[in-house]
Amino acid sequence: MKKNTFTTIWKSNFTTYGIVLLFFAVMMILMATGNLSRLMRGQLVPICAYAIMAASLNLTVGVLGELSLGHAGFVSIGCFGGGLAAALLHDAGAGELVCLAGAVLAGVLLSTLAGFLIGLPVLRLNGDYLAIVTLACCQIIKSLLTNLFVGRDESGLHTGFLTQPEGVAADAFVIRGSQGLRNAAVIDNFPAAVVLLILCLIIIYNLIDSKSGRAIMALRDNKIAARSIGINITSYKMMAFVVSAAMAGAAGALFGLSQATVLPGKFDFNMSVLILVFVVLGGLGNIRGSVIAAALLTILPEKLRFLADYRMIIYAVVLIVVMLMRNSTVFHGLGEKIQGLLRRKKTAGSPPRDPDTDPAGKEG
Amino acid sequence: MAARKTYEPTVMVSPPSDILIPERDLGEIPALECRHLGITFGGLHAVENFNLTVGKTEIAGLIGPNGAGKTTVFNLITKVYQPTTGTILLAGRDIAGMDTAAVNRAGIGRTFQNIRLFNNLTVEDNVKLGLHNSIRYRSFAGVLRLPSYWQEEKKAHERALELLSVFKMERMADLRAGGLPYGVQRRLEIIRALATEPRLLLLDEPAAGMNPSETEELMETIRRIRDEFRIAVLLIEHDMKLVMGICEGIAVMNFGKIIAKGTPDQIRNDPEVIEAYLGKNREE
Numbered sequence: 047m048k049k050n051t052f053t054t055i056w057k058s059n060f061t062t063y064g065i066v067l068l069f070f071a072v073m074m075i076l077m078a079t080g081n082l083s084r085l086m087r088g089q090l091v092p093i094c095a096y097a098i099m100a101a102s103l104n105l106t107v108g109v110l111g112e113l114s115l116g117h118a119g120f121v122s123i124g125c126f127g128g129g130l131a132a133a134l135l136h137d138a139g140a141g142e143l144v145c146l147a148g149a150v151l152a153g154v155l156l157s158t159l160a161g162f163l164i165g166l167p168v169l170r171l172n173g174d175y176l177a178i179v180t181l182a183c184c185q186i187i188k189s190l191l192t193n194l195f196v197g198r199d200e201s202g203l204h205t206g207f208l209t210q211p212e213g214v215a216a217d218a219f220v221i222r223g224s225q226g227l228r229n230a231a232v233i234d235n236f237p238a239a240v241v242l243l244i245l246c247l248i249i250i251y252n253l254i255d256s257k258s259g260r261a262i263m264a265l266r267d268n269k270i271a272a273r274s275i276g277i278n279i280t281s282y283k284m285m286a287f288v289v290s291a292a293m294a295g296a297a298g299a300l301f302g303l304s305q306a307t308v309l310p311g312k313f314d315f316n317m318s319v320l321i322l323v324f325v326v327l328g329g330l331g332n333i334r335g336s337v338i339a340a341a342l343l344t345i346l347p348e349k350l351r352f353l354a355d356y357r358m359i360i361y362a363v364v365l366i367v368v369m370l371m372r373n374s375t376v377f378h379g380l381g382e383k384i385q386g387l388l389r390r391k392k393t394a395g396s397p398p399r400d401p402d403t404d405p406a407g408k409e410g
Numbered sequence: 411m412a413a414r415k416t417y418e419p420t421v422m423v424s425p426p427s428d429i430l431i432p433e434r435d436l437g438e439i440p441a442l443e444c445r446h447l448g449i450t451f452g453g454l455h456a457v458e459n460f461n462l463t464v465g466k467t468e469i470a471g472l473i474g475p476n477g478a479g480k481t482t483v484f485n486l487i488t489k490v491y492q493p494t495t496g497t498i499l500l501a502g503r504d505i506a507g508m509d510t511a512a513v514n515r516a517g518i519g520r521t522f523q524n525i526r527l528f529n530n531l532t533v534e535d536n537v538k539l540g541l542h543n544s545i546r547y548r549s550f551a552g553v554l555r556l557p558s559y560w561q562e563e564k565k566a567h568e569r570a571l572e573l574l575s576v577f578k579m580e581r582m583a584d585l586r587a588g589g590l591p592y593g594v595q596r597r598l599e600i601i602r603a604l605a606t607e608p609r610l611l612l613l614d615e616p617a618a619g620m621n622p623s624e625t626e627e628l629m630e631t632i633r634r635i636r637d638e639f640r641i642a643v644l645l646i647e648h649d650m651k652l653v654m655g656i657c658e659g660i661a662v663m664n665f666g667k668i669i670a671k672g673t674p675d676q677i678r679n680d681p682e683v684i685e686a687y688l689g690k691n692r693e694e
Contacts, residue, residue: 249553256552256559257538257545257566264528264539271526274488275606276514276543285549331530 059251062334063244066097069341070240085348088304093344094239095301098246100324100336102293105250107322108331109259110286111266113173115318116164116180119187120294121301122313123160124153126191126227128299129308133220133230134198146233149299150242157295160187161288169283184318191310196221226309233303242300243337246293250333253289262286263331327368428461430671432658435465439502441610441642442487442518447496449486456482457666460496462644464610464659469636469643471657473650473677475686478663480646481523484612488520489513501609515543519608521599523615523646529588533579536587536598537570540605573601576638577631592619597628604635611635613645617652625649629656654678662686 073090076082099121106114128149135148164183171179195206197219204211210223221227253259261282264272273279302308324343328335346364350357431440440463447460457479464470472480485491487498489510498505500516508516519540528536538545545566547558574580577597582590587598596616603611616632617625629652636643647653653660654674662670662677664686670677677683 252553252555253549256549256563257542257547258549258552260531260535260539261542263531263535267528267530268526270490270510271522271528271602272539273490273510274514274520274522274526275540275602276511277539278511 058334059247059255062247062251062337065334066240066244066247066337070237073236085351086345088234089344089348090236091234091239091304092301093341094236094243095297095304096321096324096340096344097243097337098297098300099294099321100328100340101246101250101333102290102297103321104325104328104331104333104336105253105286105290105293107325108329108333108336109254109266110262110283110290112169112283112287113177114180114287114290115177115315115322116182116184116187117290117294117321118313118315118317119164119180119184120157120160120291121298121317121321122187122191122310124150124157124295124298125302125308125313126194126221126298126310127156127295128153129227129229129302130196130220132233132299132303136230137198142231142233142235143238145231146235146238146300146303149233149303150296153295153299154292155295157298158288158292160295161291162284164291165284165287169280169287181315181318184313184315188310188314191221191313192224194221195219195223224310226307226311227302228307229303229305232306239300239304242296246296247333247337249289249293254333258282258285323365327365327372329372428671429463430659431463431465432468435468438466440464440499441466441468441501442644443497443499443502444483444487445497445499447483447486447493447498449482449491449494455666457486460486460663460666460668462661462668462671464642464644466501467636467640467642468658469632469645469656471653471660472644472646472663473648473653473660474663474669479666480663481614482666483663484520484614484646487513487612488518514606514608517607517609518612519603519606519610520612521596521603521614521616523618525592525595525599527587527595527599527602529586531587532583533574533585533587533590533598534567534570534583536602537573537605538566540573540602541566541569542606544607570605573605576604576635577601593621593624596620597631600635604639608641610642610644613643613647615646615648617647617649622651625652628652632656 073082077087099117103114103117106112106117131152132145132149135145140148164180168176168179168183193208195204195210197204197211197214199214199218204214204218210219219228220230254263261272261277262285264277265279265282269279298313320343321340324340325336327343328337328339343365347357347361350360353360442462442464444460444462448458449456460483462470462472462483472483474480482491486493489505489508489512500513500518503516505513505516514520528539531539545562547556547562551558571580571583574583577600579594579597579601582594587595590598596619600611600613600616613632617628620628632643632645633656635641645653645657654677657674660672660674660677661668662680662683669686670680670683672680
């Protein structure tokens with residue numbers, strides 16, 4: 047009876063943090079012993095960024111229960127905004143970590159703003175309609191960024207839309223229209239990326255396990271019932287959407303700075319779907335699952351390089367097989383059996399009660 | 411039992427003449443007053459000139475054949491639909507312009523004919539959601555795990571178990587709501603509504619899917635809820651044993667209109683009610 051749900055939730059959350067830290071430790075050891083290929087080394091920060099994107103999208107898709115196909119849009123805003131902020135900080139002589147922190151902060155702020163503005167019209171819709179409108183918003187963001195020019199020199203910031211501003215040196219530009227973002231300095235800091243990932247996970251987990259998170263999940267399960275018990279639907283929908291967008295922005299800044307250049311075309315529909323694949327594969331509402339799926343599916347294509355031309359076919363086949371396994375009853379039954387065994391071991395003293403047949407429950 | 415109310419009306423809509431509330435609630439502001447309530451759906455009068463007064467601690471019943479408009483009345487009172495005409499007073503306060511969530515905060519809790527629980531959440535979380543507006547900490551305090559979060563969540567946990575004990579469901583706190591048996595889900599829905607601290611509890615077919623002994627128990631519990639929480643209950647029910655057994659006042663609807671009001675005894679012998687349920691005798 048005294049078995050509190052708090053403790054089980056806490057245990058589950060700390061397992062996730064533990065998995066991330068374990069991943070970090072293993073990678074650091076591999077790196078120190080020289081067993082990590084250069085290619086994999088370059089994937090470490092993007093893995094963290096993808097994990098944040100997946101976890102944050104899970105907040106919208108799994109926890110709020112609204113299908114968003116525009117997550118890449120928020121990522122790109124964070125990426126470009128963060129890149130600009132980092133360039134300005136770099137010019138001012140700031141160190142690597144300050145640049146990164148500034149970039150992430152700028153990415154979060156801009157994405158929050160974008161999330162709020164896009165959320166206003168989008169969150170009036172439901173289901174398929176919402177998905178399509180988020181897709182359109184992502185497309186708009188991509189088009190805007192493709193035509194945006196931002197440069198800086200001694201005389202200040204120079205911005206142009208559609209055309210590059212005249213009379214400014216070409217290498218002064220950070221955001222160069224269709225040529226994308228060019229970073230002043232590549233910041234590829236794996237420990238900082240892990241810290242950011244854990245920070246995002248803590249925020250998501252703590253949000254879910256609070257009155258706000260409960261309200262968000264209530265909307266997902268039954269909107270009419272949520273209204274009937276006095277829950278303000280619009281504000282909680284917006285909260286989930288904006289928090290999700292903000293973290294996508296942070297992930298975008300992290301990702302963008304780890305690359306020398308980023309093209310705006312990268313953040314298209316395919317990218318949104320890729321993040322959605324992480325979420326669905328990891329399990330709707332299962333944050334840990336999204337993080338693991340994001341890591342595995344980012345590593346997998348690299349590991350399959352030896353297959354050369356067949357690489358993407360094998361990747362797709364693996365995806366199909368894993369999805370089938372997730373949904374097969376055989377696989378599920380096996381998982382539940384293992385869980386059941388573990389549980390029986392843990393609560394050996396108190397067998398699970400059937401409330402309907404439990405005489406103590408009726409007397410109470 | 412039938413008596414005129416003795417308080418000043420707060421809203422300038424002529425009150426209907428046939429106000430029925432139990433004697434002990436006389437002199438108190440009624441929990442609910444519907445005056446000339448109506449709604450039309452594309453020319454169809456789903457509910458028309460609906461007048462009902464529920465005393466402060468009354469258990470009232472709303473009965474009638476299928477499609478009579480009973481659930482529509484609940485949806486009007488809770489503003490799922492906006493009434494086309496009429497006024498709704500909750501404890502003397504006009505609830506015009508409020509939405510469903512605001513109506514709940516003003517003091518109306520309800521259950522649904524087709525159960526609407528938060529199926530993927532635990533029983534305890536369902537009740538805690540009912541407590542949502544009485545849990546006092548901000549979202550950022552939840553994310554940062556400030557002391558207010560721990561205090562308020564602990565209070566909510568204790569209060570949730572306390573409420574679950576009304577139906578002896580404390581032991582089910584950790585179970586998934588969607589996996590519960592039908593009758594238990596109905597009880598959980600009532601607890602969730604009670605958690606919002608309503609003045610008036612609307613129960614839409616609370617005994618549906620329950621066996622006779624469960625119904626018996628439910629009747630006892632509804633009475634106990636009324637006595638312990640000092641609230642009014644308005645219920646829609648087809649189980650006449652329950653309605654006649656616990657309701658102090660009954661209104662009968664047919665084709666969107668009230669065709670009879672009175673005590674269980676009056677209703678049982680009302681020719682118009684018998685006709686609505688059984689049809690007209692041709693020889694008459």
